[in-house]
Amino acid sequence: MIDINSQLQLLQVKLQQLLKNYQQLQKENGQLKKELIKKLAEVSSLKETTQNIQQQIDVLKLSKSGFDTTEKVILEKRIDIYLKEIDKCLALLNA
Structure with missing residues (x-):
């Protein structure tokens, strides 16, 4: 016990x-x-x-003034990405 x-x-x-x-x-x-x-x-x-x-x-x-073409292409791609993101946001706001 x-x-x-x-x-x-x-x-x-x-x-x-x-x-x-x-x-x-x-x-x-x-x-x-x-x-x-x-x-x-x-x-x-x-x-x-x-x-x-x-x-x-x-x-x-x-x-x-001196702008490389490679830098220009990279910048254009980045701007395109920003524009696509803005378009997506606008589409969501309109939905």
Whole structure:
């Protein structure tokens, strides 16, 4: 009898510790999810900033007199991509 009671008590202690660890991991998981959301927002903001800077670079390249044909082709492709994205957005707005 004593042996069974001590085993039950030991099992109960282990279960309590397991529950405590689980709760701690849940709390940490929640914090990590919040941090991930913040980092994803930062990445999105940085991507947007990078695109804006790239557009400014393209405008500056256009304004300078010596313009390579390869740069011109690349810029035309980028402008075409922007126009397609604008068309898609307009189509979604009209739908």
